[in-house]
Amino acid sequence: MGAPTLFTHTNPTTTTPFLSQPIEVCVGSLHNIPLGEGRAYRVGSETIAVFRQRNGKVFAIQNECPHRGGPLSEGILGAGSVICPFHAWKVNVETGECVSDPCTLRTYPVRLDGESIYLKVEA
Template structure:
């Protein structure tokens, strides 16, 4: 497992997502309005939509291309017919840095 420091958690606005590169991997990191962090693959498995541009709410993200909805905790699709997202452990360090484990 590799660990990546993605910088300050403040780089991700509450209720939004942001795409990061961890080596060769692109990952979408989401920060809910409650301050929870989640990390998934960056593109929707259906049409490669940029998930970080989707609508985030209630620990879910809605793909901006076809409105498929995914549970950010599990990666499972909750609306639409699509494969499950890959998810990654992510946390905020004691200094406020986003730490991603892949």
């Protein structure tokens, strides 16, 4: 089995953003994401899960679940949280807080321009 390329980035809690510049990246149309679901995007070295909640809110968070690396973009979304498809860890997609563990995932500010989704990431 080849290395799972989705999960190769470093642990978010150890990154040092001092030297980086925030830039805004357009990841495409809102309609690429089915209503109420999420999809993953590769931006630079990071894989980001973008969620389109049924109430119109859009969230972006690191795709990798801190537990065993499950792809959060494949999880079930609702009420501002996603449930990891691997072992049902629950993560707040707005704050990045993990419900059953004292860790925080990296989140990314989102801006909508018409149907286009823009994420603010470190360069």
